Amino acid sequence: MAISASTVNRRRSPTLLSRLRSRRYAAYWMVLPLVLMVIGLVVYPFFYSIFLSFENKKETKFVGVRNYERLIRYGTFWLVVGNSFRFTLTAVFFKASLGLALALILNNLPFRGQRVWRGVSLIPWVMPLALSSLGWWWIFEPTHSAVNWIFVQFGITPKPWLSDPNWARVSTIVTNIWFGTPFFMIMYLAGLKSIPQSLYEAAEIDGAGATQRFRYVTLPMLRKLIAITMMFSTIVTFANFDIVRILTRGGPRYTTHLFGTYAFNIGIETGHLPRGAAIALFMFPVLGLAAFFILRNIARGEE
Amino acid sequence: MAKITRRKFIKDVAVGSAAVAGAMAAPGVVRKAYAQKPNLSVAMWNHWIPGATDVQRAVMEEWGKKNKVDVRLDFIGPSATEMLTVASAEYRAGTGHDLMVLTTFDGAFFMDKLEPLNDVVDYVQGKYGKYDDNATYLSCIDGKWNTLPAPTGSHSYPMVTRIDMWREYAGIDVVDIFPPDVRKRDPKKVDAYTYDVFLEACKKVKAAGHMFAGAISECSDADDWVCPLFMSFGSFPVDKKGNITIESDATLEALEYMKELTEYMPKEIYGWDDASNNRWIISGRGSAIQNPPSAWGVAARTRPDVAAQLWHHDTPRGPKGRYRGCLWMNWGLWSFSKNKKVAKELLMYLSESAQQWKLISAAKGYDMPQLKPMYAHPVWEEIGPPKGGQYNYMFRGDEVPVVGGYPAHPTIGAQIYRKFLIPVMAAKVTTGEMTPKEAMKWCARELKEVIE
Numbered sequence: 001m002a003i004s005a006s007t008v009n010r011r012r013s014p015t016l017l018s019r020l021r022s023r024r025y026a027a028y029w030m031v032l033p034l035v036l037m038v039i040g041l042v043v044y045p046f047f048y049s050i051f052l053s054f055e056n057k058k059e060t061k062f063v064g065v066r067n068y069e070r071l072i073r074y075g076t077f078w079l080v081v082g083n084s085f086r087f088t089l090t091a092v093f094f095k096a097s098l099g100l101a102l103a104l105i106l107n108n109l110p111f112r113g114q115r116v117w118r119g120v121s122l123i124p125w126v127m128p129l130a131l132s133s134l135g136w137w138w139i140f141e142p143t144h145s146a147v148n149w150i151f152v153q154f155g156i157t158p159k160p161w162l163s164d165p166n167w168a169r170v171s172t173i174v175t176n177i178w179f180g181t182p183f184f185m186i187m188y189l190a191g192l193k194s195i196p197q198s199l200y201e202a203a204e205i206d207g208a209g210a211t212q213r214f215r216y217v218t219l220p221m222l223r224k225l226i227a228i229t230m231m232f233s234t235i236v237t238f239a240n241f242d243i244v245r246i247l248t249r250g251g252p253r254y255t256t257h258l259f260g261t262y263a264f265n266i267g268i269e270t271g272h273l274p275r276g277a278a279i280a281l282f283m284f285p286v287l288g289l290a291a292f293f294i295l296r297n298i299a300r301g302e303e
Numbered sequence: 304m305a306k307i308t309r310r311k312f313i314k315d316v317a318v319g320s321a322a323v324a325g326a327m328a329a330p331g332v333v334r335k336a337y338a339q340k341p342n343l344s345v346a347m348w349n350h351w352i353p354g355a356t357d358v359q360r361a362v363m364e365e366w367g368k369k370n371k372v373d374v375r376l377d378f379i380g381p382s383a384t385e386m387l388t389v390a391s392a393e394y395r396a397g398t399g400h401d402l403m404v405l406t407t408f409d410g411a412f413f414m415d416k417l418e419p420l421n422d423v424v425d426y427v428q429g430k431y432g433k434y435d436d437n438a439t440y441l442s443c444i445d446g447k448w449n450t451l452p453a454p455t456g457s458h459s460y461p462m463v464t465r466i467d468m469w470r471e472y473a474g475i476d477v478v479d480i481f482p483p484d485v486r487k488r489d490p491k492k493v494d495a496y497t498y499d500v501f502l503e504a505c506k507k508v509k510a511a512g513h514m515f516a517g518a519i520s521e522c523s524d525a526d527d528w529v530c531p532l533f534m535s536f537g538s539f540p541v542d543k544k545g546n547i548t549i550e551s552d553a554t555l556e557a558l559e560y561m562k563e564l565t566e567y568m569p570k571e572i573y574g575w576d577d578a579s580n581n582r583w584i585i586s587g588r589g590s591a592i593q594n595p596p597s598a599w600g601v602a603a604r605t606r607p608d609v610a611a612q613l614w615h616h617d618t619p620r621g622p623k624g625r626y627r628g629c630l631w632m633n634w635g636l637w638s639f640s641k642n643k644k645v646a647k648e649l650l651m652y653l654s655e656s657a658q659q660w661k662l663i664s665a666a667k668g669y670d671m672p673q674l675k676p677m678y679a680h681p682v683w684e685e686i687g688p689p690k691g692g693q694y695n696y697m698f699r700g701d702e703v704p705v706v707g708g709y710p711a712h713p714t715i716g717a718q719i720y721r722k723f724l725i726p727v728m729a730a731k732v733t734t735g736e737m738t739p740k741e742a743m744k745w746c747a748r749e750l751k752e753v754i755e
Contacts, residue, residue, distance in 0.1 A: 144586070
């Protein structure tokens with residue numbers, strides 16, 4: 001259809017309002033609420049906690065890095081650092097290994113049975129962590145532990161699950177593994193499904209056995225996924241709060257305190273919010289470095 | 304039908320919205336014009352005793368009705384952590400409730416945003432006499448009453464002893480030493496009930512398979528029996544001036560005593576929480592704990608045979624006196640409240656004996672008043688079985704009511720208490736992790752962190 005000259009003249013250049021209304025900007029409008037939420041609930045508190053960590057206890061004076069200095073010179077803080085690393089590294093290792101083993105088993109099940117088992121094994125992960133921690137507390141309860149009751153029936157010596165530092169660490173790690181393994185399993189299962197069957201067939205023709213197929217086909221194909229899930233899990237596990245708070249409250253003798261629970265104890269319970277913020281912020285460089293190295297590894301792998 | 308243009312649509316919607324908004328706002332305006340009723344928002348403690356919260360609500364609403372004040376109630380807890388978190392949020396935000404029930408040390412934490420309550424305290428003390436020393440220590444700092452002691456939720460940690468087991472296995476009749484009438488007490492028998500006697504008894508009840516037990520872990524119950532025990536030996540972590548005094552012969556003596564005492568206690572105590580000792584005595588395995596009557600309350604419902612044998616009484620006497628742990632709750636009025644006058648009127652009303660009486664009855668004896676005249680309430684004599692078993696839950700003798708962390712400034716005391724420094728120090732010695740001297744040094748270092 002031909003456009004007359006008068007129509008062309010009537011066309012005005014688009015105003016700012018009409019521009020913003022255009023389809024091009026629709027996506028921005030749609031993500032705006034989320035962006036605002038992230039700014040309000042993540043970005044602002046993060047920068048505020050940095051600011052807070054440079055203040056004195058009454059939050060009336062800027063004290064620079066004094067809170068950090070004090071923590072570095074403080075023995076209990078290093079106990080918490082050790083606890084956090086021990087807890088995270090052990091839990092993530094077992095979660096990843098068990099998750100992979102479970103994914104391999106599930107992947108080899110017949111399709112119908114696989115759906116049922118997949119659903120069942122996700123239950124620990126979909127249950128609220130506070131609730132499942134309460135269940136585990138009942139299992140490990142110092143005096144009336146359900147596991148110990150079973151042990152006694154079989155003539156095994158009961159274990160001091162929550163009253164001995166080493167057993168208490170084991171208890172918190174086991175609870176975390178129970179909760180987090182399904183996440184790894186479902187991610188690895190998705191990864192296994194995406195590996196082309198032809199690769200396995202080719203390996204088999206070349207005479208590769210089950211172990212070799214796993215080592216030279218499955219693992220390299222899952223490498224990126226393993227790195228990302230481990231990075232994600234490391235961040236979440238390092239910042240864990242619920243399990244320790246419910247099972248041990250940091251005890252016995254502070255030996256299960258993590259950054260999160262210790263920051264809460266110092267910041268909220270004993271009223272030293274700036275020091276609590278400093279403890280929590282100690283996690284940031286550690287997690288930042290972990291993320292950097294893992295992502296760099298992935299990038300190198302891609303090259 | 305007339306064609307609806309976009310412009311007309313927007314105009315109509317705008318007019319319509321304005322009309323709806325006006326209609327919605329109108330009743331509010333009318334209501335305001337009619338009522339002019341002040342309102343008061345109050346955060347109260349959600350009592351764990353069934354029915355106690357209803358009585359609290361009724362008392363508050365009755366006052367609101369009488370005084371034409373719109374009282375809005377929120378019940379928080381019973382977890383102390385939940386209450387502390389809500390109070391911290393309101394303190395930082397500078398907005399929230401007008402009046403709030405605060406846990407033991409919160410008056411000191413939030414004192415710069417709490418309205419002085421000296422006038423209310425003067426009124427109450429003028430009528431009923433002085434608050435006990437522990438209440439004064441927690442509420443009044445440098446002459447300013449930051450909070451008003453409240454009986455609701457306040458409790459202490461007396462001995463809770465199985466009458467039958469201690470009679471049979473330890474040869475001690477706690478009913479005879481601490482009868483349900485203070486006039487019938489034999490001062491010699493009370494005086495002879497010392498930590499040494501207690502230790503011997505613990506040895507005997509252990510041999511019978513029914514140990515005394517108390518948490519030595521990161522929980523409030525641990526502070527509430529371990530700290531008073533240390534004070535009974537003369538060991539105080541920090542003095543009033545802020546000097547660290549933990550490294551002393553008294554602490555050494557208390558640690559040595561704890562080392563021996565824990566020989567006759569179950570090993571699980573290092574992982575116990577606040578409810579573990581309740582379960583211990585209710586199960587019938589234990590013969591003594593230190594606790595408010597909550598253990599008795601649960602036993603009365605689930606194990607009446609055990610409940611009928613539980614006697615609440617004074618703690619043993621140490622070389623430097625007899626101390627009992629107490630957790631007092633307090634009313635705090637935020638300085639940002641716009642209804643301070645009515646709030647103070649309500650606090651005065653709540654402190655009257657008629658209201659206190661009702662609240663104490665509703666809590667079935669669990670709540671402890673901080674004013675001596677309220678001890679005349681008959682609940683502690685009547686509740687049972689065993690009848691009179693809670694009579695000595697009130698301070699009838701020479702016990703000193705204290706909170707872990709005393710006598711340090713409450714802001715320091717709070718940290719000593721909430722970091723569980725004394726129980727953790729005791730645990731380090733009694734588990735063999737450290738020698739008493741090493742543990743004292745460790746504690747002194749922790750205290751340095753707390754003070755600086």
